[in-house]
Amino acid sequence: MSVRMTESIVALILFALVVPLAVLPWVHRQYRRFGRLRGWSAVVAAAGVLYGCGLVAFTLFPLPVVTPDFCAGRRFSDSWQLHPLASLDDILRDGSPALWQVLLNVVLFVPMGFLLRYRFGRGPVTSAVVGVLVSASVELVQGTAVLGLYPCPYRLADVDDVLTNTTGTVVGWLVAIPLARVLPPANAEHDPDLAPPGLPRRGLAFAGDLLVFELTQFAILVVMALSGGATRELAESPRFTALLSAGTLTFYTLVVPLLRTDRATPGQVVFHLALRRVGGGRAPWYAVLIRFAVWWLPVLALSFGWVALLTAVIAVPALLRRDRRSLLGLLSHTQTTTKAAARAGTDLPTPADDRSP
Template identity: 50%
Template sequence: MGEYTTNIAIAFIMAPFFIVLGALPFVERQYRIFGRVGVWSGIVAAAMVLYVCAIVAFTLFPLPTITDEAVFCASRASLAHPQLDLFASIDDIATVGQQAFLQVFFNFLLFVPLGFFLKYRYRKGLVFTVLAGFALSLTVEFTQLTGDWGLYPCPYRLFDVDDLLTNTVGTAVGWVLAVPLLKVLPAAWPRPRADTAPPGLVRRGLGNLLDLALWWLLAGVAWVGLELAGVTSELVSDLVLYVIGFVVLLGIPLLRRDRSGPGRASLHLALVGGRGRLAVLIRFAVFWLPFVVLFAFEAVLLIALLAVAHLVVVLVRTDRRSIAGLAAGTRTVTRAVALDDPPDALEFPERWLADR
């Protein structure tokens, strides 16, 4: 059970990162189609991300360490040849016992959610679902047979035809379980709305946090790339951090019609009023630039006080305008209002609501 619990832990560790990373396209799509993000649909989407992380964890981890390539491959020579005897796992259960049974059971259980999500969220038929389960299982097995597609000099896990069978059966069972649950579970997609009301403080705040999160995620990826390239200069790392910050927080809003960063844009927030790109520059200078400068000096207390000051101004004003909005002469509205861009589910209901 130790390996399974370790992989489950890895999946839960990976999930928050990918939830944040996947939040932008998911939230943007929800607002673009439905004009809102439903709580339940968000929970379902997060569960799907966790499931994908579990698939990755059980496929790849634990990653072995190679000290001597010849010794590593020699000790795993039996894994170089796929196991193609159908139902051989039954003999393994009879001879090995509980460990072999658990392996078969977890292979079955791992693919049950796939069938469930394909039926519940995407309304796919049984044939499509079974084929999708088989295709994903085949991808997993080839990943193991090829040593993670060549990342390792030889396989460290066995390609087993019985895994294809148990994974595919698990997918079919998940689809069957979803059929009665469709009658009792809430809809996987939210009801559409026009999205013309002024966006609330939570939505606006989340937009800023998503911009900030994207900045740091991209900087983290860049730092990993520098590390792999052998660049260890702290000056270069800091320069990369701030360049990415300026691109995300200033460059992208200057180029977009809605004048929003990627995080705010994913929530379909837009700016109206002010003098075009000049307003974007003013907002950046008033809002983001002081935070960037204080961060450079590691003035954590001043950063917190500045954030509180911005929040207090918004809360005390009846129109909920921010300091940056007042300085630039802008207001935050929804994309539907600023660009006359209603949600697709209202503009093309026959396309999006027929099977929801």
Template identity: 35%
Template structure:
């Protein structure tokens, strides 16, 4: 029995990995549409529920039968706690008794598994979404009932008859598991609470990562075309042009060409004008630093060092900001800068601090 469970768990987790990759970009798009960023606690809970749901479904329905003989056997049990009677008969037939025999019997382990299967559901419903005991019991019962209906109908008609018994004891065990999860939720420290939408949404004057990334692409096109047409792909000219576009221009005007097109400027953390040292530090830790490193680093340097530099820039400038309300990455945080919408703002007028 344990080996079949482990195989189902592996199958469910493999399905989660595949589905998780497929829904990653739609999830990011949905979060940005609703909140203007990816709220990490919401994302963790959503992906956790996805993993839990797929593994649970695999445990409930797998393995699918390769062939099925419908002999008219009743695949429905409507007598509550029938498992207790079946366990007693089995123990008596095998001459076993005592607590050890009970807790190691197949019938008891099956019901314990059914309880444990729904414990995570109760934990998440209370800890992450603040549901009360009645709501958790109702949701657990509803989901368990839906599973039993699917099983009794041969997976909604896929099979000519059920291959697993639809059992009222499963309803009782699953619902009990959800309630146990509700009671255990306060000590489930690894499960985050989903914040209120108002605490998840980026402030209206925040320049989002997709907007900044689009502006960067504009700058990159200018750098590539300018270097190729004018300077013949010379890396040092690429560095010089990058410094001019990404450091000199923002220091003088607050904007790169991409920032001008996407209507935002580079400012201090409070929204005021960023001085040249701040801009220089930001770019040294960001795109300009990466371009300079690519130009000066000898080809025989460690590949691992190249990956570390690339990861620092990509994660720090684009991955970390996705999860922050103020959309600031490591370069902005260390330099005390951030992107500020240009429309309707004075170049030197400070803004209220943006929540993290």
């Protein structure tokens, strides 16, 4: 496999990991602010998160192929363009290609200005300042070789990009004025979030746990691999990898819930879920142990097919029972509730409809 192909695969993997990692705080904030994750407000918020991830990708990718002569012959002017309006000379000299590049820089920041006014209610001055700061940060990262991670810059930091990006932010802010009159409100009304969480929401919390687990393990192994020497050899050992998996999973699904008053795993924290004793009160410590032994240990030890089968077995009671308790809840005498319901300390109602996302 070529070096360029390897770099492309690494970039794809990193982006696939970064996007969900950025989404988790957004999901948590959505539930904390509005008590729900659905409707137009969720679409607008998700668009903002994806736009931010796309901006990061535009700043960093494509990653270069670093060769022994990667920095040979590079001058300061190859990495930094500090003459304002120099792009006008490029347009006069090169014509349409240079013009399209300028227009692209304007369009790239139009969504930012739109969201700043439509979703966050910011004024024109604040929006313009945000556009300047974000654009300047992008150029700084490019001009400093991703803050020194590369031996020399592989993208051009251009002061004109700050000007065109800020222009795009202002244009987006202006576009939001008429569109805000016809679009639904960007922020939803608060939902009390007292209904029993449905299986989709609980399943997404489980996926969040797996994501946090995988990212932690991946980060540790990458740091060890970059350290070189014996540390790198240890990271490549299958036995160490297995121990790391067991330790990471145990920490997130056993230690963390035991330390928290709501007995929630990281994924449940993201989706504003809590575990409590049936009838009210804090779930006992042994309930966490039961859930860990019945669910998380098999997840670590079994293959994907067996885990899928176990998931179905555990979920069946939740589909049949009015209180939505799964087999884990029955065995541990606990109930998965929303965090708002746990704080209220009252028995959860059983709604006629499933209010899960």
